[in-house]
Amino acid sequence: MRVLRGKTAIITGAGRGIGRAIALALVRDGAWVCVNDVRRELAESVVREIAKEGGESFSFIGDVTDEEAVGCLVQECVQQWGHVDILVANAGIAQVKPALELTVQDWKHMLEVNVLGVVLCNVAAAKQMIRQGSGGKIINACSIAGQQGFDMLSHYSASKFAVRGWTQAFAKEVASYGITVNAYCPGIVDTDMWKQIDEEFSRINKKAGGETFREYAARALLGRPETPEDVAKLVRFLAGPEGDFITGQSIVVDGGIVFV
Numbered sequence: 001m002r003v004l005r006g007k008t009a010i011i012t013g014a015g016r017g018i019g020r021a022i023a024l025a026l027v028r029d030g031a032w033v034c035v036n037d038v039r040r041e042l043a044e045s046v047v048r049e050i051a052k053e054g055g056e057s058f059s060f061i062g063d064v065t066d067e068e069a070v071g072c073l074v075q076e077c078v079q080q081w082g083h084v085d086i087l088v089a090n091a092g093i094a095q096v097k098p099a100l101e102l103t104v105q106d107w108k109h110m111l112e113v114n115v116l117g118v119v120l121c122n123v124a125a126a127k128q129m130i131r132q133g134s135g136g137k138i139i140n141a142c143s144i145a146g147q148q149g150f151d152m153l154s155h156y157s158a159s160k161f162a163v164r165g166w167t168q169a170f171a172k173e174v175a176s177y178g179i180t181v182n183a184y185c186p187g188i189v190d191t192d193m194w195k196q197i198d199e200e201f202s203r204i205n206k207k208a209g210g211e212t213f214r215e216y217a218a219r220a221l222l223g224r225p226e227t228p229e230d231v232a233k234l235v236r237f238l239a240g241p242e243g244d245f246i247t248g249q250s251i252v253v254d255g256g257i258v259f260v
Contacts, residue, residue, distance in 0.1 A: 015042025135178025187254025
């Protein structure tokens with residue numbers, strides 16, 4: 001059942017990994033999707049995948065930390081389809097580094113992408129949704145590291161705790177406009193980002209490649225690594241009508257690693 005038929009969705013960081021899986025999932029539910037990424041070749045590759053499935057999408061190349069670019073992202077969606085119904089603020093970065101070695105630049109880059117990027121996209125999308133007067137869905141990328149701090153990922157954890165707090169606060173401010181704001185908290189997902197994390201842990205801990213990923217993934221009670229599609233299923237639920245009465249929540253989808 002194509003429960004999102006006629007709805008439009010903006011997905012940031014949608015060129016690969018979790019963002020790509022979310023884009024494909026929402027298209028399969030009938031949504032028209034704007035695929036945002038900073039890398040043109042990745043975004044356009046996902047647009048081609050969507051076209052092969054008979055879906056409708058377009059790519060928008062832009063940095064979520066650039067307020068002007070974010071405004072253009074929302075307006076491009078409006079020009080294409082007339083409205084914005086769903087925003088998935090998925091773009092994010094990670095870095096493995098001991099807290100005592102973090103530089104000011106490390107902190108600035110992490111918070112600019114993972115926090116400011118989410119905030120700018122949320123505000124721009126919400127303003128458009130308010131102008132439309134028909135409500136909307138805002139869904140943010142959090143993490144189990146936003147529920148429990150992880151060593152060697154201190155600034156990443158801090159950024160995700162910030163997203164969780166923002167999600168709660170912003171939900172309260174826009175609820176009267178019929179806009180829900182929620183977040184998804186993945187665990188150890190088999191993506192390029194986790195390959196990068198694994199490589200960085202391997203250098204620090206002098207472990208073989210893949211060992212850290214396997215160790216962390218083994219913590220899941222359900223006995224397997226998480227896939228991007230596992231996360232996309234939750235986002236589909238929140239974006240669709242069955243998620244209409246959920247707001248201000250940061251929902252863990254990790255196979256049973258962190259309990260909150």
